[in-house]
Amino acid sequence: MSEIEISTEWVKVDNGVELYSKTYSPQSPKALVFFVHGFVEHIDRYTLIFPLFAQAGYKVFAFDQRGFGRSAHEKPGNPKPGLTNWKLALGDIQKLMGQYSEKNAGLPMFLMGHSMGGGLTLGAVTRKPSLKLPALRGVVAMSPLILLTNPPPNFLIRFVNRCKNVIGGLTISPAINPVDRTHDVEVQEAIEEDVLASKTATLGGVSDMLRYGSLLLSRDYVNYPANTPLLIAHGDADNLNSFNASQEFIDKVTARSKQLKRYPGARHELFMEADQLKFEVARDVIAWLDNVLDEPVPVSANVQATSKLHHRLMSSSDNRDRFSLRKLYSVEGAVCVVTGGASGLGFVISQTLVANGVSRLYITSRKSEQLKQAVKELGSINPNCRIEYISSDLSRKAGVDAVVSYVRSRESRIDILVNNSGATWGAPLGDFPEAKGWDNIMALNVKASFYMVAGLAELLEQGKSSSEPAHVVNVSSVAGITSDVSSGGLLAKDSGSWSYSASKAALNHLTKTLAHTLARKHIMVNAVLPGTFATRMTRHAVANNKDHLLSVQPTGRYGDDSDIAATLLFLVSKASAHVTGNLLILDGGAAL
Structure with missing residues (x-):
C-alpha cells in the first residue's frame, strides 16, 4: 500500500466565504479528481473511499460546500446551514477548480460529484454561458440529482422559483429517510447522529436543485462537451434520485465515450452501501478513470465547446453509431x-x-x-x-x-x-x-x-x-x-x-x-x-x-x-x- 498524505485547508471563494477542504495526495499522482459532495452531507463521510483513489494514483480534492459541513458550522461569518443556490455553488466550483488546476499544472483532471454534487457536476459542464473550467479528461456523476424518483408537482416547483426572491430564504427541513440512502444500518445510524450533516435547507436552494436538474434533461444535455468521457453510476433501487433520469441523460448526450454503470438493488449512496459494495463501486470508478487515461487524447479535448459536426466528421466510429439501428x-x-x-x-x-x-x-x-x-x-x-x-x-x-x-x-x-x-x-x-x-x-x-x-x-x-x-x-x-x-x-x-x-x-x-x-x-x-x-x-x-x-x-x-x-x-x-x-x-x- 503506497503512502498517502491527507491535508486540510480553508480556501477562499467569493463574498469573503472560506470553505473547508481536504486533499488526499499519493506520492506520485497521475491525475486529479475534483469531488463535489451531495445534499445534507459533507466530505468527512468519505474517509474510507478517498484513500482508495489516492492509493490508485489519483490526487483527490474535496470541499464542504457553502451551507454544508464544516463550512457551515465552524467558520464565523460563513453562510448558515443549507444557505446556498446553484449560481453560488457553480461559482465556487469554477473558482476552486481553477485554483486546484494551477497548483497541479500538467496533471489531467477529472470532475466527480455525488447526488446534488452529481447534478452540479453535470451542470458545470453543460451551463450556458459556459463556466471557465480547466480542461477535463472525464466526468463522473454518482446517483446524480437530475430528477427525483418521486418528484413534487411541477406547479409547486414553478411557484417557488417565481417567488424565490421573496420566499427563497425560508428554511425547511427536508424529510430524507436514512434507509433510502443506504442498506448499511451503521451508516443509517451515523447519519442520524452526524452534527455536521445539516438537516436544513432553503426553499430557494431546493428549488434550484430541482429546476436545474430537470433542465439537464430537457435542454442542457445538448451542451455536453462531445470529447469529454462520461460515467454515471447509479443504483436502480435509488428511492431519492431517479435512475431512469440518469439513463435518459446518458442516452441523450453525444459524448465520444459514455457509460451508465447500473448497480442492481443498490440505494442512493453507492460509496456508503453495505458490505463490500462500496469498495466494488470505488474499484469500478477507478478502473474507468484508468481506462480513460489510457485512451489517446482527442485533438480538441481542451476545447470545451467542441463542434459536434467536426467530431462526427472526424470519427468513423461515431458515424457507425449514428447510422445504427440502436441509435x-x-x-x-x-x-x-x-x-x-x-x-x-x-x-x-x-x-x-x-x-x-x-x-x-x-x-x-x-x-x-x-x-x-x-x-x-x-x-x-x-x-x-x-x-x-x-x-x-x-x-x-x-x-x-x-x-x-x-x-x-x-x-x-x-x-x-x-x-x-x-x-x-x-x-x-x-x-x-x-x-x-x-x-x-x-x-x-x-x-x-x-x-x-x-x-x-x-x-x-x-x-x-x-x-x-x-x-x-x-x-x-x-x-x-x-x-x-x-x-x-x-x-x-x-x-x-x-x-x-x-x-x-x-x-x-x-x-x-x-x-x-x-x-x-x-x-x-x-x-x-x-x-x-x-x-x-x-x-x-x-x-x-x-x-x-x-x-x-x-x-x-x-x-x-x-x-x-x-x-x-x-x-x-x-x-x-x-x-x-x-x-x-x-x-x-x-x-x-
Missing part, C-alpha cells in the same frame, strides 16, 4: 402518453414502447380494471419503466382535460404522444343514430386527438430540436381514404360505418394541419392508417369473414402486432425526425 430507432428514456393504451392496437403500442426502454408511460382508458391489468402486464416487460394509468372518458372534453392536467402535474416534458383512443358504429343508412352514431364517434375519434395535442403541446415542445423533435402519432384508418363503409366486409350488408370513415378522414386532415402548425416548435405529427388487424375489437368479425378479407389482401395475410410495432417505432424515434404531416398506410396493399 436511429431508440426511444430509451422517453416520456410517453398513449390514449386507449390498455387494449387492442393501443396495448400493442404500449408494449412496444415499454419493451424498448421508455422511462415513463401514461395510458388511458374508460375501464379501470382493464387499465390495472395492462399496467401489471407492462410492468413485467420492463420493471424500470414507471407506468401510470388514467381512467377517463375522452369523448368528453372534460375527460381530455383531466388527462392533460394529470400529466402536466407530473412531467416537465413529453416526448411521445400517441392518440389511439377511438370507436366505431355500424348501422343502416336510414337508421343511423345521431348521438351514439355521430356525436360520440366524432368526439372521440377527432376532437379528443385535437385537445390532447393542444393540451400537451407545451410539454411536447420542451427541450426539443430539429434533430431531436417530439412525436405525435394519430392512429387513423384506411377507412379514412376509401369509399367502402362496410369496414372491409366486417359489417352486415345493409350497414355502414358512415361516421367512422368520416371521422378518420377528418383525423387525417387534422394531422396535416397540426403538422404544419407545430413543425416550427419541433413537434412532428403523423398518422398511421391500419387496415385489417385481428385485435380484440375485430377478432370475431375477422374470423367470420376470413375468406373474403384474405381475398382482398395482396400480401395474403392480415396485419399483426409486429407490423404496428415496427411502424410505431419509426414514427416516434429519430428515424422520423424529418417526417411530419404524413399518412402512413399500413394495410398490406389492400387499398391500392
